[in-house]
Amino acid sequence: MSAFSAVEVIRTKRDGGVLSDGQIDWVVDAYTRGQVADEQMSALAMAILLRGMSPAEIARWTAAMIASGERLDLSGVRRPTVDKHSTGGVGDKITLPLTPLVAACGAAVPQLSGRGLGHTGGTLDKLESIPGWRAALTNDEFIGQLQETGAVICAAGDHLAPADRKLYALRDVTGTVEAIPLIASSIMSKKIAEGTGALVLDVKVGSGAFMKSTDDARELARTMVDLGTAHGVRTVALLTEMSTPLGLAVGNAVEVTESVEVLAGGGPADVVRLTLALAREMLDAAGLPDVDPEPALRDGRAMDAWRAMVRAQGGDPDAPLPVAAETELVRADRDGYVAAVDAYGIGVAAWRLGAGRARKEDAVSPGAGVLLHKRPGDRVRAGEVLYELRADAPSRIPAARTAAEVAVTIADAAPVAPPLVIERIG
Template identity: 80%
Template sequence: MTEAFTAVDVIRTKRDGGALSDAQIDWVVDAYTRGAVADEQMSALAMAILLRGMVANEIARWTAAMIASGERLDLTTVSRPTVDKHSTGGVGDKITLPLTPLVAACGAAVPQLSGRGLGHTGGTLDKLEAIPGFRTRLSNEEFVRQLQTTGAAICAAGEGLAPADRKLYALRDVTGTVEAIPLIASSIMSKKIAEGTSALVLDVKVGTGAFMKSADDARELARTMVELGKAHDVATVALLTDMTTPLGYAIGNGVEVAESVDVLGGGGPADVVELTLALAREMLDAAGLPDADPAAALADGRAMDSWRALVRAQGGDPDAALPTAAETEYVRADRDGYVAGADAYPLGVAAWLLGAGRARKEDPVSAAAGLVLHKRPGDQVRRGDVLYELRTDDAGRIPAALAAAGGAVVVADAAPERRPLVLERIA
């Protein structure tokens, strides 16, 4: 076929600081998806976008072109109001696991399409696959039916959903263009809009353990995504949340499932409960259920019942034992004092090196590997107290993990000031 544009002309437009036209965007996204634009050409365009940026109407059109590259799910047959949540990723961020069944227990339907971990940040699908039998792949028909019957589903996006994003995401990861805010925003929102949800709450992480290290960058990303959602008739709100310290005590796959079940049972770490409830309230309000009480659903067992129903619906056994690691290494305090900090990034890298994460998408992960904190910022410690433990099936991984985590947990004379978990709300 005769192409409407050449890739070189599109690249030059953005390289020289120009705005891409609607026609250029529609063509280049479609041509890349069908192979008429080569990886090296899209790499050059992605780098030009990273360096030159995009204006609002360019980002909106790019997102629309990504959605148009595939199918769009129809959730109109689901009788409950639909609302989803997306996190930009962090260390110990298991919030999707307790949050999804909790919001379903309060009357909404949660169509949660999730991803796998890469590098120091964990992936929801990897965590769920620590549960014996749990299926993370559902057909569109199974997905919609489960929303109707159970009120929640957590699974991988189907192959037909925004295929342009799947191809471009893999390319960005190996070309140093992951941080391009227009491409992050369009990647996230194209999938969320294509899944058919009516409302969306975004958890945009800020700090050392997040992709967005500065509040200004996180705020720009959040505002961009909120505007994209509204432009596509999806009620969207974003919370900026702290990712300087890992969420909870557990970092890994099976260990994060166990901690999530504790939350669903009415216990669990205070910060995980706080963020779960904050996001649940936002989701229920966006779904038109502002009077629902998620704290009560945690306390009276409805959230746990919803979790068990979700796990069973996807082939898992909610009563099965989670995998345990063969090797454990303890790291202890060398002085008395208070934990002054626990840096999320090196702790996440350590868990990854233990086998909990992957360097490439095709790498396997260990369900049992991970890192478990025994102390968090503000806790008093005595010399010899365990600060954290490393878990792995391969003892040969421990030295590199110890080196990565060294110095991440700091003991000082005084306790630090408490940092707020939710930093800002953008709507």
């Protein structure tokens, strides 16, 4: 008979107590093996949301999640390894140009990514709009590609932190997604288990982000940096602005197209700036602080690394990308300046158009999305196009138009642009 019970663990946290190492190890393991029921883990997750966890509890919970599965060994990779994780946003295609850019500068990037849910896009959904590209790799394929090209973006394997996979799905349907201890342990258990030597976190702040306030984002970032450091992974975090979508494209294929523009030396200024800021942090964390990533965008090295990465995963980097069947242009009804483009509203519009999913099992439309023609601060004349809506079915457009209309504000004066990078932690 076990020395612990689920009810005892729930009561301890419900009453504001501190869970012991033994309690944490047992409940995570028992839940992974199906000995603790979903309803019991749901109660514990709610207790954690309401009561919080001490740093020692979070560290032990994360270690137990890692121990629930396998850990990859990247010690045989010749280059220094460094990964990046974003907490998710609207138009956040940064992983696509960033991974090959950092690889082109001499590091190896083992990027395990996910799919979109709700108004935030998923990196794997974007890449799957490339004909032939596949997200699922075996461990041997993952490590082999990392050795060969220095860049991998793929789905996490089933045996990597399986406790997190179960708990993540449960949190999504029990109103406990916002619990910072559970967010931090979810992200860091997978990143530590993948075996990377260094990690840069992009913690988004604003209306289109998971964390709406700088204080909450700072707490999450500090928690994750401490977890990574405690496990021997050099970890740093940037708090970055997510009240306005990144770039001009929000969707799947449209974001791939914009990413390729960045790799070709062009693209929207904010996407380029954030890509370079994160690349510099990653190279520094990997022990390559003197390497400047900017020339690699201009001289074609980053593009070469992108093409090699896409081909290695079965994709055709030269193939035409999907295009939605229906397009609607939305025009300004007055002169002025674009005062705001709310990231949440545009994210919801893209989701309504078919670029996102309401449930994990839903399919996404590769060609659907929103293309912005104007950003905050741009001058606009009545009749000029503000944005375009793309969908495969005309029935999707009205709801998307409603969401986007309230997201774009025109005023008599240009707004003051907020900083893209708010703060560095680590």
